[in-house]
Amino acid sequence: MAKDGEKSEWKEFVWNPRTREFLGRTASSWGLIILFYIIFYLCLGGLFALTMYIMLQTLDDHKPTWQDRLSTPGLVIRPHHDETFEIVYNIQNTESWDTYAQALDKFLSPYNDSIQAQKNHECTPEQYFLQEDSGDVKNNPKRSCQFNRTILEACSGLQDRYYGYQEGKPCIIIKLNRVIGLMPGKDGQAPSVTCGAKRDDSDKIGEMVYFPSNGTFDLMYYPYYGKKAQVNYSQPLVAVKFLNITVNQDVNIECKIHANNIPTGNERDKFAGRVSFKLRINSNK
Numbered sequence: 195m196a197k198d199g200e201k202s203e204w205k206e207f208v209w210n211p212r213t214r215e216f217l218g219r220t221a222s223s224w225g226l227i228i229l230f231y232i233i234f235y236l237c238l239g240g241l242f243a244l245t246m247y248i249m250l251q252t253l254d255d256h257k258p259t260w261q262d263r264l265s266t267p268g269l270v271i272r273p274h275h276d277e278t279f280e281i282v283y284n285i286q287n288t289e290s291w292d293t294y295a296q297a298l299d300k301f302l303s304p305y306n307d308s309i310q311a312q313k314n315h316e317c318t319p320e321q322y323f324l325q326e327d328s329g330d331v332k333n334n335p336k337r338s339c340q341f342n343r344t345i346l347e348a349c350s351g352l353q354d355r356y357y358g359y360q361e362g363k364p365c366i367i368i369k370l371n372r373v374i375g376l377m378p379g380k381d382g383q384a385p386s387v388t389c390g391a392k393r394d395d396s397d398k399i400g401e402m403v404y405f406p407s408n409g410t411f412d413l414m415y416y417p418y419y420g421k422k423a424q425v426n427y428s429q430p431l432v433a434v435k436f437l438n439i440t441v442n443q444d445v446n447i448e449c450k451i452h453a454n455n456i457p458t459g460n461e462r463d464k465f466a467g468r469v470s471f472k473l474r475i476n477s478n479k
Contacts, residue, residue, distance in 0.1 A: 257374060257420055266457055267371040267378075269387070269449055269469035273297035279471035281366070283359065285441075286478050291359035298357050298367065302350070305343040305428060313426040314340040317414040320384065322377060325419065338427040339414045346405045349433030358435055362475050368432045368449055370411055374420045378453040379413060385453035386410045387432045392448055392470075398440035399447065405433040441477040446470065 214220060219227070271279060273294045283291035303309075317323050317339035325336045343350045349365035351357055357365040368387050370378070378385040387409040391399035406412075415430040439445055451467045 255422060257423065266466040267373045267376065267451075268466060269451060270369050270371060271449070271469055271471055272301045272367040272369070274471070279469065280474075281364065281471065282474040282476070284476040284478070285360065285362050288360075291356070291364075294359055294364070295351075295356045298365070299351055299355075301367065302343050302346075305341055305431070307342045307344055310340040310342050310428065314338045314428060316340055319412055319414055320382065321413055322416055323414045324417070334423050336419050336424045338424050341415065341428040341430050346431065346433045348403075349405050349435055362439070362441060362477065363435060363437055364473070364475070365433050365435045366471075366473075368409075368434065368469070369429050370451060372418050372427075372429065375417050377417050378411070378451075378456050381454075382413070383454060384410045384413050385451055385456065387434075387449055387451055389434050389447055389449040392446040395445045395447075398443055398445045400436060400438035400440065403435050403437060405435070409434065436473070439473065439475060441475045443474065445473045447473055 208217060216224065273281065275281070275293070281294065283294065285291070315337040323337075323339055325333050327333050344352065346365075346367075348354065349357060349367070359365075366389075368389075370385070387404070389402060390396070409432045411430045411432065415428075418424065418427060421427075434449070448468060448470045456467050
């Protein structure tokens with residue numbers, strides 16, 4: 195009998211025919227609750243949409259409002275293998291260095307003079323290429339300066355399609371990472387790159403030559419205005435060619451950017467403004 199009573203109470207809770215209540219509430223009570231939550235969530239959604247709309251009005255499609263994550267650009271080398279900064283090959287083994295030559299070909303193809311002439315502008319060297327907006331009128335898209343592959347001379351792949359790898363005189367391409375609005379250098383002094391061996395390998399690195407001369411990034415490529423504003427922007431490059439590096443030994447090399455307004459190796463990021471890599475050229479002779 196107790197079980198029948200509990201079953202009857204449960205049925206009456208689900209639907210009470212005397213009071214016409216479903217789960218303890220009448221139809222009007224359920225209607226008011228549903229109406230309340232509909233209005234509540236509509237207001238909540240409207241408040242969220244209004245907040246997003248106001249926030250989006252403060253954003254610029256072409257320039258980030260905040261970019262405090264990166265104030266000091268780093269350096270990157272090409273070629274590099276499997277995301278590691280090691281270049282190891284054997285002079286007599288063509289397959290070991292041909293991949294590096296092919297990687298440089300692919301990387302430098304957008305810098306072909308014919309492509310640069312079609313897409314980019316001939317700028318005045320040794321001065322910033324400023325393209326400021328006029329109040330609320332955006333000067334977009336912005337023009338970009340030509341960086342012709344021929345500037346790299348012996349490391350362009352045009353004079354030597356193997357970039358010196360086949361004779362143990364390899365070329366390494368260095369680029370400075372993009373930072374919107376960065377104007378490296380002051381008082382007309384262009385930033386430059388120098389490379390050298392780390393302490394224990396100073397006697398192994400031998401002679402080097404830079405392209406362009408003095409390893410400079412010309413000021414006309416700055417400031418950078420962003421991917422959307424400068425669609426055809428071509429990053430300037432510096433090539434370093436190692437002429438007589440010691441073979442069959444690891445040589446640890448570090449390249450640094452020199453500019454009077456770009457710090458290198460700060461406490462927060464010891465690799466800011468520099469890049470380190472290992473170069474090993476093996477030879478059977």
